[in-house]
Amino acid sequence: MPGATDQTLRPFLWRAQKMFPDREVVSRTHEGVQRYTYAEYGDRVAQLANALSAAGLGDGDRVGTFCWNHHRHFETYFGVPSMGAQLHTINPLLPDHHVQYIVENAADRLLFVDPSLVEKLDEAYDEEAFASVEQFVVMGEEVPDTDLSPVTDYESFLADEDAAYDWPDLSEDQPAGMCYTSGTTGKPKGVEYTQQMLWAHTMASLPEAGLDLRSSDVVMPVVPMFHVNAWGMPFSTTAAGAKHVYPGPSPTPADLASLIEEEGVTLTAGVPTVWLGLLDYLEENDADMSSLETIVIGGSAAPQSVIRRFDEEYDVDVLHAWGMTEMSPIGTVARLKPGMESLPKDQQYDKQAKQGLLIPGLEMRVVDDDGEEVPWNGEDFGELWVRGPWVTTEYFERPEANQEDFEDNWLKTGDVVTVDEEGYVKIVDRAKDVIKSGGEWISSVELENTLMANDGVAEATVVGVPHERWQERPVAFVVPAAGTDEDALKAELVEMVKAEFPKWWAPDEVVFIEEVPKTATGKFDKKVLRDQYDDQSLVE
Amino acid sequence: MPGATDQTLRPFLWRAQKMFPDREVVSRTHEGVQRYTYAEYGDRVAQLANALSAAGLGDGDRVGTFCWNHHRHFETYFGVPSMGAQLHTINPLLPDHHVQYIVENAADRLLFVDPSLVEKLDEAYDEEAFASVEQFVVMGEEVPDTDLSPVTDYESFLADEDAAYDWPDLSEDQPAGMCYTSGTTGKPKGVEYTQQMLWAHTMASLPEAGLDLRSSDVVMPVVPMFHVNAWGMPFSTTAAGAKHVYPGPSPTPADLASLIEEEGVTLTAGVPTVWLGLLDYLEENDADMSSLETIVIGGSAAPQSVIRRFDEEYDVDVLHAWGMTEMSPIGTVARLKPGMESLPKDQQYDKQAKQGLLIPGLEMRVVDDDGEEVPWNGEDFGELWVRGPWVTTEYFERPEANQEDFEDNWLKTGDVVTVDEEGYVKIVDRAKDVIKSGGEWISSVELENTLMANDGVAEATVVGVPHERWQERPVAFVVPAAGTDEDALKAELVEMVKAEFPKWWAPDEVVFIEEVPKTATGKFDKKVLRDQYDDQSLVE
Ligand SMILES: Nc1ncnc2c1ncn2[C@@H]1O[C@H](COP(=O)(O)OP(=O)(O)OP(=O)(O)O)[C@@H](O)[C@H]1O
Ligand SMILES: Nc1ncnc2c1ncn2[C@@H]1O[C@H](COP(=O)(O)OP(=O)(O)OP(=O)(O)O)[C@@H](O)[C@H]1O
Ligand SMILES: [Mg+2]
Ligand SMILES: [Mg+2]
Incomplete structure (x- = not known):
């Protein structure tokens, strides 16, 4: 049968090491900002692969990470899959019982854990759930006080290993990565990424229709590396031969601004809240954003106001993207088409606030009931x-x-x-949040956008509550801004909705709460609200 | 086993049709310049697939094309492989016995042939070699006088067919294309391209490290569509949602200049001789080249003088690329790295005159004897x-x-x-042209470059002739420029070589000839010279 060599991550590592040996990898860690080159990166990745082999790991073994964004985590991105094992990134913000479920389900044999997350992992530790874990490796030069055992530090783990590794010829069907969905609509679901899926997603990320990465770029993924491989950017940045900047544990807006300024970041990426935080920071503080060309925003909808402010005030292009854990994750990117740059700015922002165009290589359909x-x-x-090719089928x-x-x-x-x-x-x-009332659909997202536009509202979410006659009716949960008159606000909000939408979209009830519950990825957790308010009394 | 959907050409067609319905496909044909949109293109591709099905073609059947670069040929690029058959492009410039060998070897069941090539195919026709061919389709609106039979014209072939086709879910291992090597070093060899190889090559062509194609581009492949799918550009241009311009049968430099000017071509591609011809034409004629940004040159080495002249005189960037039929075909691209744009221009041209950097996704090694x-x-x-992933393994x-x-x-x-x-x-x-003398290597290409730099030389090639003592010795075959004194030139050439290289690189003999024999792809055919001069008398 005719064919070619399998699609694996190996050539990306090889190319960056050999052709861009002097490009940098910069990393903010608990030890300060560190930097080295692709040449050194390649050596350390080989050392890591040797250390994993020496620890008895290999073909098909799952290796978990419980880490922020830094160079050591990045080393696992190529080191683990390229030696035949499977990189399983775990979200450390998950509740303990989710961590337990995920480690047990994936049967991780080794766990890399950040110093600042050792305590959290200690707490989540459960003998039964963690039965498969043979070793813990702390991402630093020493091991803090912990009950995790056996445990070693990463630098000792690598220290005596050879800086060359004879990378095997892997099958493109070999599982290379794994990530669990955020659990917004139910229990997190595991998605395995084959070498081929990661290869294809990497290639698809490079061109204009993807992230348009170039070797001159300086790329800072703020989206955590435990969120679908930081949207694949550690891989695609390497394939492009571009410079990496990793912002480390819990970066503040000040940390981000200073990394952008000092490292000349051209492209960065993360969820909307990060950029709202940066905008607020920049209003109060001076920082040179002139190197920055593009912010990729995804995970939740990018507010149009954020797109506008970055364009108007900082000449930064927001690239709104939509994706899913199931999709490795990038699916659509809202880049303007040729000619659209001559539209009035407002129309441009309208387009950019959509989730965008499906990227080449994928197909889609939109189906009704x-x-x-x-x-x-x-x-x-x-x-x-x-x-x-980068959308899972199971x-x-x-x-x-x-x-x-x-x-x-x-x-x-x-x-x-x-x-x-x-x-x-x-x-x-x-689909699970759409409210079905009398056979018609009400968009909870559109209602939320309208409610949140009111200055008296700090946060708002809308869920459908079961209703005998209408199937479901909308109920709004609102966190009022400080000092707001709740009764007046309630009436005002209902009027706002009626003015903008069909009357029957107006919520049957507005419930004031102190905080909208959130998932570990920061998304509104409507499950919790539904559980709390599942009785129909609210809408009768 | 985890995985994703197979990699096939289908999504590229789908995306261009749905997301760039109004972008144009422009084609210079024997009927004049024609143009339509991706929307119409998609309809016609579906009609073609239906016509092929109606003709009894399907899974794994080979369909040959004997055509120049035009929209109908482009329709076969998606129509044939996406319905499950295999597109086999045949070089009409090959000698008849090669055409016979190739059609017989590939067992083509249907042949598309250009009106202007019907006569040539008639001549090459051989009942035995063409036994598998059930039907001929002439690429136009009527059938010229011919013995080919049964024969129909393309527009009638499509006319009654439906403009929708239920594209099947193909395996990525399905053979989608086929092309034979140029036969420079021996009998042409068939290379089959699977759906996956074409998919991967397309994705790899899009980013900066490839051809850097964008939806705003206007792409004109001058390299024939029978040369490794016009270097994959019909596929990659579609994937990018860019505009296509096909220059039709035997375009002259004047045709190319006028298409560039009238269609606003931004990127074009072909072998070096085409661009030498265009430069000569532009010296004598006015044409607006301002839209043109990039010329991709490959197939043979791009002379540095061509790179320099396009840059200095037309502000056009030459992108020198190397590839092979076996590689679908692109392997390396000589794009400057970040920072190199500040080198002195001469050093930039030096880099650009190399064949360049391996593109992401591939690996290479360079091995000695x-x-x-x-x-x-x-x-x-x-x-x-x-x-x-786009390099064949057989x-x-x-x-x-x-x-x-x-x-x-x-x-x-x-x-x-x-x-x-x-x-x-x-x-x-x-490797087959390198001259091995006394255990050392002599580069025939470097000798040729030196000889051709002499004004008295119109063309020159150097081959190794067997030698009892030294294994091989170089012999130069030179086409003198009009009015040159051959004896003086001979002495001068030997001196030039001695001045630049080790003395023993100097050719043992300089033979004057009227023309350097060429292959059907225009490469120097050293086989012919070796056959003519294989006796050792020349070097004794
Ligand atoms: N740009 C965006 N705008 C709006 N929503 C987005 C955007 N990007 C992603 N999303 C939402 O995030 C979802 C994907 O998130 P993720 O895979 O992290 O898990 P989840 O769907 O939140 O959790 P679960 O599948 O476990 O319920 C998408 O299906 C979509 O609903
Ligand atoms: N940019 C370039 N510079 C120099 N040589 C090139 C370039 N691009 C391609 N080539 C030459 O062309 C070859 C590939 O050509 P092709 O596949 O058309 O067949 P061929 O090698 O000429 O013929 P055959 O393999 O049948 O002998 C390469 O191996 C290389 O020798
Ligand atoms: Mg989901
Ligand atoms: Mg060859």
């Missing part, structure tokens, strides 16, 4: 289905979820969208 | 070996060549190269 494709008119909506050991979420190799994303005439996708809601 | 890797110092040379039905040209999934390219400290590959010679 009857399974019919909806027209691309920016109005009709349906569930987005996607398929392609979850790890979750047959019921597989039944529900896949059909003929299509991933049913669970996101409800419109697509406009130009092909720009806009996420209207999660 | 003992199989040892040579250092990257720009001096030591050896044979270039490559591997990767020839079609050529077991002896497979034995010779592949080892452990590495393709031994047969090209002798140096690699400099920055990783830029420079082709020094073909």
Whole structure:
């Protein structure tokens, strides 16, 4: 049978090491800002692979990481999969029982853990759930006080190892990575990434329609490396031969601003809240943002105001992207098409605030409740289905979820969208959050956007509560801004909604709460609210 | 087993059709310049697939093309492989016995042929060799006088077909394309391209390290579509959502200049002679080249003078690329690295005149006669070996060549190269053309460059002739410029070589000839010269 060599991560590492030996990897760690070159990076990655082999790890073994964004974590990104093992990044912000579930489910044999997260892991530790874990390695030069055992520090783990490794010829079907979904709509689900999926996602990230990465770029992923491989950027930045900047444990806006300024960051990426924080910081503080060209925003919807402010005040282009753990993760990117740069700015921002165009190599369809494709008119909506070489076709050991979420190799994303005439996708809601009232749909996301535009509202979320006659009715949960008159606000909010939407979209009740519960990825956790308010008394 | 959807060409077609419906495909044909949009293109591709199905073609059937660069040929690029058949592009410039060998070897079931090539195909027709061919389709609106039979015209072939086709889910291992090597060093060898190889090559062509294609680009492949799929550009241009311009049958420099000017071509590509022709034309004629940003030159070495003239006189960047039929075809691209734009121009041209950097996704090694890797110092040379997802691991039905040209999934390219400290590959010679004298190597290419720098030389080539004592000795074959004194020139040339190289590099004989024999791809055909001059009398 004709064919070619398998698609694996190895050539990306090889190319950066050999052709861009002097480009830098910069990392803010608990030991200060560290820097080295791809040449040294390559040596350390080989040392890591040798250390893992010496520890008895190899083909198909899962290696977990419980770490922030730094150079040592980045070393595991190539070191673990390229020697045949599987890199399983774990979100340290998850509640303990989720960490336990994930470590047990993945059967990790070794865990890398940051010094600042040792205590958290100690707490999450459970003998039964962690039964598969044979060793802990702390990401630094020493081991803090801990009950984790056996434990060593990363630098000792690597110290005596050879800086060359005879990287094996892996099959492209070999599992190389693993990540669990955020658990916004239920128990986190494991997604395995084969070498081929990571290869394809990397190649797809490079061109204009992806992130448009160039060798001259300086890339700082603020999105945590435990969120779907920091959106694949450690891989794609390496493939581009660009410079890496890792912002380390819990970076503040001041940390980010100073890294951008000092390292000449050209492209950075993260969830919306990070950039709101940076904008606030920049209002009060001086920082030179002139190197920065692009901020990739994803994970949740990028508010149009953020897009506008970065453009107007800092000449920075926001690239709004949508993705999923199931998609390695990038699916769409809201880059303007040729010609659109001459549209009025407001129309440009409108486009950029959508989730964007599917990137080359993927296919999609948008289907209504009857399974019919909806027209691309920016109005009709349906569930987005996607398929392609970096979209998984199954979850790890979750047959019921597989039944529900896949059909003929299509991933049913669970996101409800419109697509406009130009092909720009806009996420209207999660399928599970859409409110079905009297057979019609109400978008919880659009209601939330309207409510949050009121100055009296600090945060708001809307969920559907079961209703005998109408199936479901919307209830708003609002965190009032300090000093707001709640009764007046309530009336005002209902009026706002009625003015903008059909009358029956108005929430049946506005409940004031102190905080919107959030998931470990910072998304509104509507499950918790639904559990608390599942009785129908609110809407009768 | 975890995984994702197979890598096929389908999503590229889908995306261009749906997201860039109004971008144009422009084509110079015997009927004049034609233009339509991706939307119409998609309809016609579907019609073609339906027509092929109706003709009884499908899974794994080979469909040959004997065509220049135009929109109908482009329709076969997606139509044939996406319905499950295999697109086999045939070089119409080949001698008849090669065409016969290739059609018989590939067992093509249907042949598309250009009106202007019907006569040529008529001549090459051989009942036995063409036994597999069931039908001929002429690429136009009518059938010229011909013995080919049964025969129909393309527009009638498509006319009654539906403009929708239910594209199948193909395996990525499905053969999608086929092309034969140029036959420079022996009988042409068939290379099959799977869906996956074409997918990977397309993705690799898009980013900066490849051709850096953007949706705003206007791409004109001058390299024929029968030369390794016009270097994959019909696919990559579609994936980028860019505009296509096809220059049609035998375009003159005037045709090219007017298409560039009228269609706003930003990127074009072809072998060196095309661009020498364009430069000559532009010296005598006015044409607006201001839209043109990049010329990709490959197939043979791009002379530094061409790179310089396009930069200095037209502000056009030459992107020198190296590839092979076996590599789908792109392997290296000589793009400057960040920082190099501040080097003196001459040093920039030096780099650009090399064949360049291996593109991401591939790996290479350069090995000497003992199989040892040579250092990257720009001096030591050896044979270039490559591997990767768009590099074949076998020839079609050529077991002896497979034995010779592949080892452990590495393709031994047969090209002798140096690699400099920055990783830029420079082709020094073909392994088969390198002259081995007294155990040392002499580069025929370097000798040729020196000889051709003499104004008295129109063309020159150097081959090794067997020698009892020294194994081989160089003999130069020179086409003198009009009115040159041959004896004086001979002495001068030998002196030039001695001045620049070790004395023993000087040719033992300079033979004056009327023309350097060329292959169907326009490369010097040293086989012919060697056959003519294989006796040792020349060097004794
Ligand atoms: N740019 C964006 N705008 C709006 N929503 C987004 C965007 N990017 C991602 N999302 C949301 O995030 C989801 C993917 O998130 P992730 O894979 O981290 O897990 P989750 O879907 O939140 O959790 P779970 O699948 O376990 O319920 C998408 O399906 C979409 O709902
Ligand atoms: N930019 C370039 N500079 C120098 N040589 C090049 C360049 N690009 C391609 N080549 C030459 O062309 C070869 C590939 O050509 P192709 O696949 O068309 O067939 P061929 O090698 O000429 O013929 P055959 O393999 O049948 O002998 C390369 O191996 C190399 O020798
Ligand atoms: Mg999800
Ligand atoms: Mg060859």
